[in-house]
Amino acid sequence: MSQATNNHAFPSPARDAEFDMDGDTLREECGVFGIFGHPDAAAITALGLHALQHRGQEAAGIVSFDGKRFSSERRMGLVGENFSSQSIIDRLPGNAAVGHVRYSTTGETILRNVQPLFAELDTGGFAVAHNGNLTNALSIRRELIRDGAIYQSTSDTEVILHLVARSRRARILERFIEALRQIEGAYSLVALSNKKLIGARDPLGIRPLVIGELNGNYILASETCALDIIGARFIRDVENGEIIVISEDGLESHKPFPPQVMRPCIFEYIYFSRPDSVVHGRPVYDVRKRMGAQLAMEAGIDADVIVPVPDSGVPAAIGYAAQSGIPFELGIIRNHYVGRTFIEPTQSIRELGVRLKHSANRCVVKGKRIVLIDDSIVRGTTSVKIVKMMRDAGAKEVHFRISSPPITHPDYYGIDTPQQDTLLAAQMTKNGKIDIEGMCKYVGADSLAFLSIDGIYRAMGYEGRDAQRPQFTDHCFTGDYPTSLTDIAGDPNRQQLSLLAEAG
Numbered sequence: 021m022s023q024a025t026n027n028h029a030f031p032s033p034a035r036d037a038e039f040d041m042d043g044d045t046l047r048e049e050c051g052v053f054g055i056f057g058h059p060d061a062a063a064i065t066a067l068g069l070h071a072l073q074h075r076g077q078e079a080a081g082i083v084s085f086d087g088k089r090f091s092s093e094r095r096m097g098l099v100g101e102n103f104s105s106q107s108i109i110d111r112l113p114g115n116a117a118v119g120h121v122r123y124s125t126t127g128e129t130i131l132r133n134v135q136p137l138f139a140e141l142d143t144g145g146f147a148v149a150h151n152g153n154l155t156n157a158l159s160i161r162r163e164l165i166r167d168g169a170i171y172q173s174t175s176d177t178e179v180i181l182h183l184v185a186r187s188r189r190a191r192i193l194e195r196f197i198e199a200l201r202q203i204e205g206a207y208s209l210v211a212l213s214n215k216k217l218i219g220a221r222d223p224l225g226i227r228p229l230v231i232g233e234l235n236g237n238y239i240l241a242s243e244t245c246a247l248d249i250i251g252a253r254f255i256r257d258v259e260n261g262e263i264i265v266i267s268e269d270g271l272e273s274h275k276p277f278p279p280q281v282m283r284p285c286i287f288e289y290i291y292f293s294r295p296d297s298v299v300h301g302r303p304v305y306d307v308r309k310r311m312g313a314q315l316a317m318e319a320g321i322d323a324d325v326i327v328p329v330p331d332s333g334v335p336a337a338i339g340y341a342a343q344s345g346i347p348f349e350l351g352i353i354r355n356h357y358v359g360r361t362f363i364e365p366t367q368s369i370r371e372l373g374v375r376l377k378h379s380a381n382r383c384v385v386k387g388k389r390i391v392l393i394d395d396s397i398v399r400g401t402t403s404v405k406i407v408k409m410m411r412d413a414g415a416k417e418v419h420f421r422i423s424s425p426p427i428t429h430p431d432y433y434g435i436d437t438p439q440q441d442t443l444l445a446a447q448m449t450k451n452g453k454i455d456i457e458g459m460c461k462y463v464g465a466d467s468l469a470f471l472s473i474d475g476i477y478r479a480m481g482y483e484g485r486d487a488q489r490p491q492f493t494d495h496c497f498t499g500d501y502p503t504s505l506t507d508i509a510g511d512p513n514r515q516q517l518s519l520l521a522e523a524g
C-alpha cells in the first residue's frame with residue numbers, strides 16, 4: 021500500500037520529493053479521550069470514544085497503562101464494532117487510558133497511522149492522541165528525517181513524539197512543553213506517561229478539550245457529550261495554551277505560552293460538534309437554532325413548509341421555523357445506518373452515499389413551496405442531490421437556506437474541508453465576489469441564501485464580527501487564518517487571489 025494514498029498523511033517521499041502540501045493529504049477530523057485512576061479505564065474510554073464517533077469513523081484506538089506495562093489496541097472501523105467486547109477490554113488493563121477516533125479524507129487509512137501513537141522513551145512509555153492539525157509538521161519532519169529520525173507513521177502527530185523523545189530536559193512535562201513550543205497549528209492533545217495523564221490545547225484553543233470527573237477520577241475529552249455518556253461531571257474547558265497534568269497528586273494547570281486571545285474554530289458550532297455538547301459555555305444545539313432564527317431574519321421567504329436536511333440542518337430549521345412562523349416538517353428522512361457522506365473518499369462514492377442516506381417524504385413535500393435548510397455547502401454534492409430529490413417528490417418551489425456563510429477557504433486545522441478549488445463557493449467566486457445566483461443555479465434551487473458572517477456572530481450573542489473581532493477563527497468563510505501556515509505552499513490569500521483570477 022502506498023503511503024501517498026493515506027490521509028492525514030505525509031505524502032510518500034517517492035511521490036513527493038518536494039513534500040508538496042497542496043493535496044487533500046494532511047487533513048483529519050478526530051476526537052480524543054483520556055481517564056486517570058479508574059479501574060475500568062479502557063471500558064470507559066471506549067464509551068467516551070463511542071460518544072465522539074461523529075468526530076471520526078474510520079479508525080479508533082486505546083492505549084492503557086497498568087502500572088507496569090502499556091497496552092495498545094488500534095483498529096479500523098467504528099468503536100462499537102471494535103471495542104465493545106470484554107475480550108478486547110481485557111487486553112487493555114490498568115486504571116489509566118487514552119483513546120482516539122479518526123477519519124481520513126482521501127485514500128485509505130493504514131493501521132500504523134491510527135492513534136494513540138506510542139513510543140518507548142528513555143523516561144518510559146509515552147502515548148499521544150491528537151485532534152487538530154499541525155501546520156509546520158512537514159517542515160519539522162523533513163528536518164528530523166535528514167537528521168536520522170525514523171518515522172513509523174505518516175501522521176503529523178508523530179512529530180510530537182519525536183520532539184518529546186529528542187528533548188534534553190529531564191522530566192516528561194518539560195519535554196512535552198519543549199515539543200509544543202516548536203509546533204504550530206491546532207492541537208487538542210491527550211497524552212499518557214507511566215505517571216501522568218496530560219492534556220494540552222494550542223495557544224489559540226482552535227479545537228475543543230474539556231475536563232470532567234467521574235467518582236473522583238479526572239477525564240479529558242473533546243466534547244461534553246463524552247462525559248454525559250458515562251455520567252461524568254463537567255468541570256471546565258481546558259483553556260487555550262493550557263496544559264493539564266493529572267497524576268496521583270491530583271490536577272495541575274500549566275500555562276507555558278505567552279497569553280493570547282482565544283480563537284476557537286466557529287465550525288465546531290456550525291457542523292462539527294454534537295448538538296448536545298456544550299462548547300465554551302454555549303450549548304451547540306442552542307447556537308444552531310439561533311443561527312436558523314437569524315437566517316430567517318436575514319433571508320425570510322414566503323413558503324408552506326420548512327424542511328431540514330437531516331441531521332445537520334435540523335436545529336437551524338427549528339430556529340428558522342420558530343422565527344418565521346412557517347411549520348417545520350420532516351420532508352427528508354435519513355437512514356442512520358450509512359456513514360456521513362463526507363467520509364467516503366471518492367466523489368462517486370460520496371454521491372452514492374448521499375442517495376443512500378436521504379429519501380424524500382413525499383406526503384410533506386408534494387405540491388408545497390419548501391424552505392430547505394442545511395448547515396453548510398462545501399462541494400455542493402449534497403445540495404444538488406437533495407434539491408433534485410425535493411423536486412422529484414413534487415415540491416412546487418425549493419428555496420435553499422444555509423445557516424452559515426459560503427465556505428471559500430480550506431481549513432488547515434483538522435476539519436475536512438477540501439482543497440480550495442473543490443469548494444463550490446470558491447469556484448463560483450468572480451472578481452472577488454461570490455456569485456450566489458450561480459451557486460443557486462448549480463444546486464437547482466429557486467432561491468439560495470446564506471447566513472451572513474455578522475449573522476453568525478449575532479447568533480453567538482455578539483454585535484457582529486467587527487464589534488469585538490475576532491472572537492473565533494472563521495477562516496473557512498474569511499480566509500483570516502489565525503496561525504502561520506508554514507507547510508502550506510505560498511500564502512493562502514495569494515492562492516485565493518490566483519484562484520479568483522482563474523475563475524474570473
Ligand code: AMP
Nearest residue numbers: 332362396397398399400401402403436
Ligand atoms: P457538500 O455535499 O460537499 O456540499 O457537503 C455539505 C454537507 O456536508 C452538508 O450537509 C454538511 O452538513 C456536511 N458537512 C459540512 N462540513 C463537513 C465536514 N467538515 N465533514 C463532513 N461533513 C460536512
